[in-house]
Amino acid sequence: MLTLLTRRCTSAGAIVTELFDLLGAGAVGTSPEDLAAHAHDWFPVALLRDRRGEPGQGPSAVVRPPDAAAVSTLLEWAQETGTPVVPFGGGSSVVRGIEPSGAVVIDLERLNAISEVDEKSRLVTAGAGVTGPELRAHLAERGYLLGHEPQSIDISTVGGWLATRACGQLSARYGGIEDLVAGLEAVLPGGRVVRTKTAPRRSTGPDLAGLMIGSEGALGIVTEATLRVSPLPTERADLCVRFEHMTEGVKACRLLAQSDLAPTMVRLYDPEDATLFLRNHPDEPPGPLLLTSFDGTDGVTRRDRAAGLMDGTTGPAALVAHWWEHRNDAVEEFRKVMAGEGPLGPHGIVDTIEVAGTWSVLRDLYHSLKDALSEVAMVVGCHLSHVYPDGACLYFTMGSTCESDEQAEEVDARWWAVAMRTTLDSGGTISHHHGIGRARAGWIEEELGEWFEVLRQIKKAIDPKGIMNPGVMGL
Numbered sequence: 001m002l003t004l005l006t007r008r009c010t011s012a013g014a015i016v017t018e019l020f021d022l023l024g025a026g027a028v029g030t031s032p033e034d035l036a037a038h039a040h041d042w043f044p045v046a047l048l049r050d051r052r053g054e055p056g057q058g059p060s061a062v063v064r065p066p067d068a069a070a071v072s073t074l075l076e077w078a079q080e081t082g083t084p085v086v087p088f089g090g091g092s093s094v095v096r097g098i099e100p101s102g103a104v105v106i107d108l109e110r111l112n113a114i115s116e117v118d119e120k121s122r123l124v125t126a127g128a129g130v131t132g133p134e135l136r137a138h139l140a141e142r143g144y145l146l147g148h149e150p151q152s153i154d155i156s157t158v159g160g161w162l163a164t165r166a167c168g169q170l171s172a173r174y175g176g177i178e179d180l181v182a183g184l185e186a187v188l189p190g191g192r193v194v195r196t197k198t199a200p201r202r203s204t205g206p207d208l209a210g211l212m213i214g215s216e217g218a219l220g221i222v223t224e225a226t227l228r229v230s231p232l233p234t235e236r237a238d239l240c241v242r243f244e245h246m247t248e249g250v251k252a253c254r255l256l257a258q259s260d261l262a263p264t265m266v267r268l269y270d271p272e273d274a275t276l277f278l279r280n281h282p283d284e285p286p287g288p289l290l291l292t293s294f295d296g297t298d299g300v301t302r303r304d305r306a307a308g309l310m311d312g313t314t315g316p317a318a319l320v321a322h323w324w325e326h327r328n329d330a331v332e333e334f335r336k337v338m339a340g341e342g343p344l345g346p347h348g349i350v351d352t353i354e355v356a357g358t359w360s361v362l363r364d365l366y367h368s369l370k371d372a373l374s375e376v377a378m379v380v381g382c383h384l385s386h387v388y389p390d391g392a393c394l395y396f397t398m399g400s401t402c403e404s405d406e407q408a409e410e411v412d413a414r415w416w417a418v419a420m421r422t423t424l425d426s427g428g429t430i431s432h433h434h435g436i437g438r439a440r441a442g443w444i445e446e447e448l449g450e451w452f453e454v455l456r457q458i459k460k461a462i463d464p465k466g467i468m469n470p471g472v473m474g475l
């Protein structure tokens, strides 16, 4: 352990000099390109400010520690000197999770080791900086998949998934990232390295590893995770069903989620979202449109049983294949719109807000949000996805053309205010999988109630100097 006196680094120059001494010049980036690439995440307003050349204050330095020991050294130094630090995975957060404002960014890209698959226990251990494509390729070569497939898989990392409590498109079968973690290693402010024993389940007090899952860099840095993997499915049966009204589609999703049919993915698009999603498809049927798939050798039987549960008209299964092929196209399209190159013109803005609710509140939650957002956005589409026996996620996409970037910022702020207020008033939860970041920080206290004060106390106990990603989650 370092023996540092309590002191404060007062300038960016002093910080960089100390980081050179700690980790060597090769681990510290200060070039304008490096600082700019770590100045923000994919929050639309950050992209909008970027496109008009006003990205805001980036980090004072970008550090790339080679291993967990170096992360420990860094966090000991950061605590001793009171230097704020911001962990960085792929930078794909969409909720202002990364907004360094002069802090030191810790990019975890060098923590990129992946173990062999433990085939007996079906586990793999991956460093926090392992990217989605790296892990997917490693597992596929060995006949496995993780089953966590967020739309942003190409631009995100293992550490980021855990830190945001992310959820992928195949969650109906494989669960959210929290269901796939069998053990993890993390470094806390001050440099303490904590590691959970890998185990299928335990009754050893509260879930301490769970404190790190969804902590958004506010409590420490996840350096490694042991994850559950499944054999790659070899067969898939697809089903497309059209409904007259969303109510029938929502009921179909509920029956599916509460059945023993184990779909791999379930998505119900409302008419506007179906139009958005299928705009490039020649045979676009009107929504509401349900797309679902069943993996396994008995997939066809389960698919046919599912069709029997639903009060709709069967559509072309080719649309489901279209979804599988194009399911991540939105990443590039979103980037284009926010660069001013898309159909919304030079000042267009697009944002997405996902919330969740039990089946008892979901119908009202959908209509309240749809109506409220339609008053403040030109286009509002919604799909229901990530189904559970007790409820589901509603994922809204809003788009507007604006006369200026300043107006676009105001429009976006209105979307967030309207969506958060309406969700809380309708008995929903304010985030299903993107997390809180700073975009939702104004509503987290109301969402958590008395637990928010407990969270604040936990933050104080683990991070007494408040150096970890200050401001994220309202902490």
Ligand SMILES: Cc1cc2nc3c(=O)[nH]c(=O)nc-3n(C[C@H](O)[C@H](O)[C@H](O)COP(=O)(O)OP(=O)(O)OC[C@H]3O[C@@H](n4cnc5c(N)ncnc54)[C@H](O)[C@@H]3O)c2cc1C
Residues within 6 Å of the ligand: 041, 042, 086, 087, 088, 089, 090, 091, 092, 093, 094, 097, 098, 108, 128, 149, 150, 151, 152, 155, 156, 157, 158, 159, 160, 161, 162, 163, 164, 165, 166, 167, 168, 169, 215, 216, 217, 218, 220, 221, 222, 223, 330, 331, 334, 433, 434, 435, 469, 472
């Ligand atoms: C087009 C698009 C589609 C998306 N689709 C999905 C989706 O389907 N499902 C979904 O869940 N999300 C989705 N997201 C959001 C985003 O990709 C996820 O939140 C993802 O998990 C973030 O991973 P990352 O590696 O990019 O993390 P980053 O963006 O780098 O970081 C996210 C937060 O976690 C912290 N952090 C990062 N790494 C660590 C670490 N090792 N230890 C501690 N804290 C850390 C950061 O400080 C930050 O607060 C999407 C984003 C975009 C742009």
